[in-house]
Amino acid sequence: MARFGTGKHTPGKYIFLLSCIILLALVLLADFLWASSSSSSSSRSFPYRVLRPPSSSSFHYWSPYLDLSMALSAPDAKQSEGNSKGIKLSVKVLNATFADIPAPQLEWEEMPEAPVPRLDGAAIQIKDLFYVFAGYGTIDYVHSHVDIYNFKNNSWGGRFDMPREMANSHLGMATDGRYIYAVTGQYGPQCRSPTNRNFVLDTETKKWNELPPLPVPRYAPATQLWRGRLHVMGGSKEDRHEPGLDHWSLAVKDGMALEKEWTTEIPIPRGGPHRSCVVANDQLIVIGGQEGDFMAKPGSPIYKCSRRHEVQYADVYMLDDGKRWKQLPSMPLPNSHIEFAWVVVNNSIIVVGGTTLKHPITKKMILLGEVFQFNLDTLKWSVVGRMPFRVKTTLAAFWNGWLYFTSGQRDTGPDDPSPRKVVGSLYRTKLSL
Template sequence: MSSHSTGTGKHHPVPKRYALLFACCLLLAIALLADFLWASSSNLSSSSHSSLNLSLDSSNEVVAVSVSTPPQPRSIKKKKEPKAVNRELMYLNATYADIPAPHWDWEEMPEAPVPRLDGFAIQLQNLFYVFAGYGSIDHVHSHVDIFNFTSNTWVGRFDMPKEMANSHLGMATDGRYIYAISGQYGPQCRKPTNRNFVLDTKTKQWSELPSLPVPRYAPATQLWRGRLHVMGGSKEDRHEPGLEHWSLAVKNGKALEAEWRVEVPISRGGPHRACIVANDKLLVIGGQEGDFMAKPGSPIFKCSRRHEVVYTDVYMLDDGNQWKQLPPMPKPNSHIESAWVIVNNSIIIVGGTTEKHPITKKMILVGEVFRFNLDNLEWSVIGRMPFRMKTTLVGFWDGWLYFTSGQRDRGPSDPSPKRVVGSTWRTKLHL
């Protein structure tokens, strides 16, 4: 007999097709179980860990804020974070940042007939003469607009001599005659001129003065003790600061000498400074070393950036023989040659430009209003403009502080320059 039993206890072999089906089902079950366990672990991890965001509390300390982040479907792509340089746009250290200042209420006046940058303005009583300037980098003005502070309207316009510089002028007045010294002739970064002119504001007639020994961009210019003083500015390459100082005796719009006299050189050269006579002393405030230059070989003298250093320096000449240094400005400031007035024995300076941003290297505009008290030689920040602005043209009449024209910022959070404007504003000044 066989050792294997027969009947109901007999084992039949399993067909191959069923074995294959069973194996497939087993593998599928194992895969589903593994997927379930992975998903459970992922959800548990997501719910038990949260992302960390940084914010500032009321004490300006950095604190960690826990924010739960639900798991995202795989099909949704994460948004790209902004580049690091964009996150740094908002960062300014103490040298570059806005200085805290009292809030001022400003009233907008009629806009200037044309926008202008790097022009100049001279106030004679209630009339404000606004000269030349860029309309854009490729267009310069060659005329004068007049604003009447009494009626708060723009009331006149007349042409400048065709040979006269269009920007970066030096200017001074004796109360009737306005002296216009050197500057840049034409748009972009063209060469300077050494030709000088004088305007009789009564007759609107122009005449010419003896030329400077050499051309200059934006020299500090002022009428002091019967002599027209011209100093500093940039040399013919538009970038190198000049230290030379000349003077010319003038009276009633006429030169009393045929040539300019050499005076004591200024301690530090450069353009875009305020030059002021106060209490029979000659003061030079702020400014910079270096400026844009013409790109080599460019047929249109296209402007090319160069390194610039903006400074806080204040110099005074009281005896004609030696420059003295006075307390510096609260922050470096340039492009303020026509941004000042004298009120109650104080120099008021509105806007300007400071050192470039240390990361983005963009120019930073200034929105503060500064006061230099001539009684105690102390600086203070007394107010803020409605926006930051460079090369403002500033006047004062009947208790009101005015400014017009220049290049304004890109908004409250971006102090870099944007549009050239002709905006005109005023505020009541309380000192």
């Protein structure tokens, strides 16, 4: 008899071992073919399966971005019965951050397209007129004019120029119903330097005046008029990447500054650009945003953009007494590039589109196509609809029961949420809350 460690093996033992291996392989092959058949037949009826969330704050999806290595290691991986033999398969689909939230598809009507496509532009609505400012046409070309959309006759017109010294993108902007205050921002294409110069437009005369400069330049700061003062906070610092926490205010009235210098206010708890800033119920509310952004490539003569790490967040803050920030319930998803993507309707803040955390596998930016509602009575977030496509830096308005949005950078397609084309499209939908 052969013994272990002697180096001798009988032919019978080899045959027995080989038979076991072949038998095991046949069992695994049959199981694989059965699972493939079941998966194939179910996917023909629907491209992916939505697993309904156990609560409003937690979602799980069967997604085109499924990653099995993450599935097996994820702490909240779901265990499900894989087949009739009782073998448990660990199936985890990505968190809702990386997939569309289930929402009704609103009926959108396409309206006359804007005269030019815009990315990172700005917009202000005053009654039945929608003023759309600046923005990138392409990464190498920026606009320096204003287009006006008339909601009554559904047409664009009345184009006029901005001051040459005024920023072309990443502006902060607010209005008192006649005067539009434009604060700091990026001057020029690619990833050029910011400016600290500020301007005010009289919408009745179309004349511009200059305001005192901000203490330092900022990219895309949260900006709003509140209690007679123009508030500017957050944004990115001069390198375009580092978040700023600074908060300044300036007393203004009828398009004029009542002070020569900006006053330092309580810093915002979390800095960064691309966030909504809203005044509602006499409260100053700041929504979403991100930390980090593209920077100019070192030594580039044209300030060519260089990617840097960035993190989007869902934080919501409120300043109700001017002395302290209070944190409110977070958005359903981290969201940025929403500085002009909001409106106030029936005591709710509506936010359309935006961009969330990058995909963990492809590292591509993920655009959002949800219409979010923040009810100011209940302080609860919900998703009330879906846009015709995912898009960031939308410019939103609300008129006579219609929710409008225009411009921005839209997705590659229904199955690919990464950004592609800069558009000037204008859409509207009836919105009843």
